[in-house]
Amino acid sequence: MQQVIQNLPASAGVYQYFNAQGKLLYVGKAKNLKNRVKSYWRFTPEFKPNPTLSTRILKMLHEASVLEYIVVPSEEDALILENSLIKQLKPKYNILLRDDKTYPYIYIDESVEYPRFEITRKVIKGKNITYYGPFPTGGRALFEALYEVYPLIQKKSCLKEGKACLFYQIKKCLAPCEGKVTPQAYQEIISEAKEAIVKRKKLTSVLEEKMTTLALQERYEEAAVLRDTIQSITSLTTSSNIDLANDLDLDIFAIQNGDERGVIVKLFMRNGKLISSTHSYFRHTHIYDENEAYKQALLEFYTIDTPHISKQILTAHSFEDATQVALTLSKRFHKKLEIITPKRGAKAKLIALALQNCEELLRKKQNDTLMEQKIADLFDLSSIPYRIETFDNSHMMGAATVGGMVVWNEGKWDKSAYRRYELTSKDEYGQMKEMLTRRINKFSELPPPDLWILDGGQANLNLAKTLLLEAKVNLDVIAIAKEKLDSKAYRAKGAAKDIIYTSTGIIELKPNDKRLHWIQRQRDEAHRYAITYHQNKKRKEDIQISLLNQRGIGKATVKKLIDYFGTFEAIQKASYEEIEQLTNKNIATVLKK
Numbered sequence: 001m002q003q004v005i006q007n008l009p010a011s012a013g014v015y016q017y018f019n020a021q022g023k024l025l026y027v028g029k030a031k032n033l034k035n036r037v038k039s040y041w042r043f044t045p046e047f048k049p050n051p052t053l054s055t056r057i058l059k060m061l062h063e064a065s066v067l068e069y070i071v072v073p074s075e076e077d078a079l080i081l082e083n084s085l086i087k088q089l090k091p092k093y094n095i096l097l098r099d100d101k102t103y104p105y106i107y108i109d110e111s112v113e114y115p116r117f118e119i120t121r122k123v124i125k126g127k128n129i130t131y132y133g134p135f136p137t138g139g140r141a142l143f144e145a146l147y148e149v150y151p152l153i154q155k156k157s158c159l160k161e162g163k164a165c166l167f168y169q170i171k172k173c174l175a176p177c178e179g180k181v182t183p184q185a186y187q188e189i190i191s192e193a194k195e196a197i198v199k200r201k202k203l204t205s206v207l208e209e210k211m212t213t214l215a216l217q218e219r220y221e222e223a224a225v226l227r228d229t230i231q232s233i234t235s236l237t238t239s240s241n242i243d244l245a246n247d248l249d250l251d252i253f254a255i256q257n258g259d260e261r262g263v264i265v266k267l268f269m270r271n272g273k274l275i276s277s278t279h280s281y282f283r284h285t286h287i288y289d290e291n292e293a294y295k296q297a298l299l300e301f302y303t304i305d306t307p308h309i310s311k312q313i314l315t316a317h318s319f320e321d322a323t324q325v326a327l328t329l330s331k332r333f334h335k336k337l338e339i340i341t342p343k344r345g346a347k348a349k350l351i352a353l354a355l356q357n358c359e360e361l362l363r364k365k366q367n368d369t370l371m372e373q374k375i376a377d378l379f380d381l382s383s384i385p386y387r388i389e390t391f392d393n394s395h396m397m398g399a400a401t402v403g404g405m406v407v408w409n410e411g412k413w414d415k416s417a418y419r420r421y422e423l424t425s426k427d428e429y430g431q432m433k434e435m436l437t438r439r440i441n442k443f444s445e446l447p448p449p450d451l452w453i454l455d456g457g458q459a460n461l462n463l464a465k466t467l468l469l470e471a472k473v474n475l476d477v478i479a480i481a482k483e484k485l486d487s488k489a490y491r492a493k494g495a496a497k498d499i500i501y502t503s504t505g506i507i508e509l510k511p512n513d514k515r516l517h518w519i520q521r522q523r524d525e526a527h528r529y530a531i532t533y534h535q536n537k538k539r540k541e542d543i544q545i546s547l548l549n550q551r552g553i554g555k556a557t558v559k560k561l562i563d564y565f566g567t568f569e570a571i572q573k574a575s576y577e578e579i580e581q582l583t584n585k586n587i588a589t590v591l592k593k
Helices: 001-005 034-038 056-065 075-089 137-151 184-199 200-217 221-236 290-301 322-333 346-364 370-379 430-442 457-469 514-550 555-565 566-572 574-583 585-591
Strands: 015-020 024-030 064-072 105-109 117-120 128-130 251-256 262-270 273-282 312-315 337-340 387-396 398-411 419-422 450-453 478-483 499-502 505-509
Touching: 001 034, 015 075, 024 034, 024 056, 024 075, 034 064, 075 290, 075 322, 105 137, 105 184, 117 137, 128 184, 137 184, 137 200, 137 221, 184 200, 184 273, 200 221, 200 273, 221 478, 251 290, 262 290, 262 346, 273 346, 290 322, 290 499, 312 346, 370 514, 387 430, 387 514, 398 430, 398 514, 419 430, 419 514, 430 457, 450 457, 450 514, 457 478, 457 499, 478 514, 555 566, 555 574, 574 585
Parallel strands: 251 312, 312 337, 387 450, 450 478
Antiparallel strands: 015 024, 015 064, 105 117, 105 128, 251 262, 262 273, 387 398, 398 419, 478 499, 499 505
């Protein structure tokens, strides 16, 4: 490694430290690889880590035995590549924030005569488009409230119909489709609605009146819907008396590290008023680095599809790569952006507000992951598994072969992250390989978790470890093999004696061990999810086979068609000639009628 370091090029690039077993430890970027990497080391009187570095980096360097690097054209490219690799490969000593959500915006295109408000998460093409947001929560409620309070065009298709509809009769639309309202009068309503997006008190007041009326009429379910809408709109904004005199747009980021978790708070100010806020937690605080955290948070939030970006971004702490991140974002959005950390004035008060929210959120969040800590200790994992992905597959004699991935995150199921897989492999080993390979290929979009749990034994464990090693991804893996008695697998918690396979050996826990119950719960949820998908797919295929049988096509011919074309959809798309060549003219004629 010393020789590699001394021969590094003086170019921009990304460097990666690995341990002796090939495990990725750390990813960093440099404007000058030679200078940057050399700064980690002392070469005389002996080759050793620079003692002035942080404890985290010193610990990493003592484990490192291999250095690899990638040369790129510029520091901007290095910054982007570094962020991508951290997200995809999950190095041991780089913090991963997992805060890659995109937030909705409300927009209006006023280039048309009678415009409507719409919701989007990406840039909309047009010359006269105004965006409002982002709205991390409550955006949909605010959007629907506009159409509840103001007589706007309720549906996109309304103007095309050319005839007044039910919305006109119930006084929720003024029927511009029949010319019952002029563009000028309609524009006045639009102006009121635009103001209500920012100054929401008028909006909530009207909704409260409607809610009261519905309650007095004993229409409680409708009143409850309005109550929930009001609460969602009210919760959009962090309470503050800070209003800037000028109509500034600002995005405020504050990151605070705690003992067990850290938190990111984002405040969004538009036209001098705070319009929305959001927060997210992150783990593995022992490897927290302020520069990495802010860099990652900003690059992940401001993607190329972000509809609106403020010219000024405020951060609660100054960080080393702020200038480079600002340049990268300026190029990305084709306008000059600033990243500043104000020390006085109204902007400094905004920072203080964001930090105050950080402290309160950390104080309120209790430690609710004791079991995950026990699992980490039991299996000697590299980190506490706050996010777990569990895999299982299901089939019936090779038919309707599918796989399922379920996700446990921070003590609860994250059902929005569940994934189903249609699989083509015939054997269970091949099916698991296909499923895991497809998941690894998506790490660049959805970062790896802290732990994989596989349904299966030593073979599946070895398979996963090989695939992860080839991809250079840091990820702990365990496998659980169902106990089989009389050729049947028994899943009942109290009776099962499942065997757990780990990197350090086999572990067999007592049937009443709560740690075993926790792992079985993960496995059983994956099994439930996969088998439900299998049953639905099998039912659909059975119906399609039955329809073919009714048309005079026998089971042997159906099997021949499926084996050749793969799916019923492919059979339907096949040409007359292809089917005739495989079967005969009669079958081709029946299928292509």
